[in-house]
Amino acid sequence: MDKREAILKSVLKLVNREGFYHLNMKKIAQEAGVAAGTIYLYFKGKEDLINALYAMIVAEFNQQVLEGYDDSKTVKENFFEMMSKAIDFYLDQPDNFSFVEQYTYAPFLFKENQDENFLLLLPIYKMMREGKTAGIIRNIPDAILLSLIHGPMNTIVKLHLAHKTDLNKKGARQKFYEAAWDAICA
Amino acid sequence: MDKREAILKSVLKLVNREGFYHLNMKKIAQEAGVAAGTIYLYFKGKEDLINALYAMIVAEFNQQVLEGYDDSKTVKENFFEMMSKAIDFYLDQPDNFSFVEQYTYAPFLFKENQDENFLLLLPIYKMMREGKTAGIIRNIPDAILLSLIHGPMNTIVKLHLAHKTDLNKKGARQKFYEAAWDAICA
């Protein structure tokens, strides 16, 4: 495998397994099967490495979620589709979820710009605006809508990954989507 | 002030200001106005200190949220009341929010037991069960309900603290409560 890729993957694995706190360059190198110095051929340092990983995940997430978006479908259908894609993304690669959560809540850890926390939410914004224009989605502030979409999705994934629920159980997701939809539909 | 208290408060302040990653015992001592060694008179070590702080916040949170709970009120009233109390808790002491979020998403950082992540959700569980029994709340799995309550609350506080919305604006909270309620009511 490409070494840069291997290093990023090993960070992902380690952050998920042991948390940011226990992450160190030696472990990353070992997990990736490279020498410690090799990391510095691909990244300026720990910070750069972490940021690069976050950027990669965000890009993949947005791409995958927006993939499900189809202008010819109804807002509700798009909402369900996006929820579905987003949940799939994290369920397929649970490490991504853990990493993103830890990254998001680590103020000034590895980022200058707090706003990038919200990069992950871009697909949601798109849908929200279209729904409000069409009068299908409640006319309440964007931030509130956002919280009603992102919040439940985030928490349900967390609960699933903590084995507090099983989103793969038949009907489970449908119920969730419907309920979440009721919070935002006009 | 009591030294133990001062130390806990300074952890809270520092985690919020600089994040877990940049937290260290010297800074904690300085911020608290005590000597580094003094911390060890009150806590076994860094881990114990962090855990003690988390426990303290959880206790305060649960107490404050459950304070608003009144068996003679309707489920919806109790829901609104709880949401309100929970949001107040974090808006009054924003450092608590940042700390709890970071603590929660730092797997195996300072805790063995992942379950304590969910200690904060105890008040919600109480309400949920009563509402379902009374047929007022949707008969869907607890975890899904939980995600529909905790998720939005969590996200809206985050957005407020990031100045992406203002929960103190007239009507803002009411709209939020109503929407969140629609997601869980039968």
Add this chain to the structure above:
Amino acid sequence: MDKREAILKSVLKLVNREGFYHLNMKKIAQEAGVAAGTIYLYFKGKEDLINALYAMIVAEFNQQVLEGYDDSKTVKENFFEMMSKAIDFYLDQPDNFSFVEQYTYAPFLFKENQDENFLLLLPIYKMMREGKTAGIIRNIPDAILLSLIHGPMNTIVKLHLAHKTDLNKKGARQKFYEAAWDAICA
């Protein structure tokens, strides 16, 4: 002994014994009989440590050389006295010489300000100006005079320390002073 002092002395010893190139914090700590981390209690880092040592030596040198200066003496007497004091300074503490030489010729190693290279020459400037005013010293540019004073002194010390000559041999210094004086006197 004072630990800060011990650390500075051990840098001096090591730079003289092995050169800047082989200097490292571990060796400094060992030589000083302290833990590696202790150095950082007294100095911000390696750079700060080196600069502090240089500043200390310059201060000692200037103090010792100017001590011999007496306004009631002739310029020539003062010249001899200063040469003598300067040579004594380095012969008594030969490590100082090696350190200062290496520091001086290490561009951008540990210093921003190239001008501080010339701090050591302050006593010479004083004497030069007075001698020129009195018409006893040649009326040629300061820099040339400086080179005729500092240059020989510097080289003779180097040769002595390299055992190429012996400045303690009877009459040796006197001959040197006289010759050096002939270069600058009118």
Add this chain to the structure above:
Amino acid sequence: MDKREAILKSVLKLVNREGFYHLNMKKIAQEAGVAAGTIYLYFKGKEDLINALYAMIVAEFNQQVLEGYDDSKTVKENFFEMMSKAIDFYLDQPDNFSFVEQYTYAPFLFKENQDENFLLLLPIYKMMREGKTAGIIRNIPDAILLSLIHGPMNTIVKLHLAHKTDLNKKGARQKFYEAAWDAICA
């Protein structure tokens, strides 16, 4: 250009620009426009490279300085000529000066034999001995004479390169030569 040559030149440039301390093989390679590994085709390692460069400069210096030497001229004329050639050497290629100085004062850095420090002084020794034999130069120890010749020359070049004086100014050199001569002539 010849690669070996390019590598040597790039060391010279880098040592002058950033000092020995910041010199490293990667920078050398980049500056020379070759791959890091290529250096090892021409030199055994860093030490060998540095020593080769020093040897090259010494050879060039001695050749250039001795070029001006003419047995049919007077000792004084030869002295002036040598001073002139030596100063020209460093003023034409200032990097040489910085390199030689740093090399000289880095004990045990790259050389076993301290005596090679004095290789540069060979031309001076030649003149000195002839002058003493002829009774034109003071009958004082060689080392003292050496310090009176090499010392001022060294310092004046340093001051010139540090822009503290200008040896190209009309008459400047002549004054310097005369003064330096007065220190050594009988």
Add this chain to the structure above:
DNA sequence: GATGAATGAGTTTTCATTCAT
């Protein structure tokens, strides 16, 4: 000959914890 990715030992620096006062 030439490359430059890879190595890993070595370096600087940090920091939780201890302990003499």
Add this chain to the structure above:
DNA sequence: TATGAATGAAAACTCATTCAT
């Protein structure tokens, strides 16, 4: 109780050198 200087293990990072291509 309280201190804070001191520790030293562990962390991030550097860099001379090698070697497969």
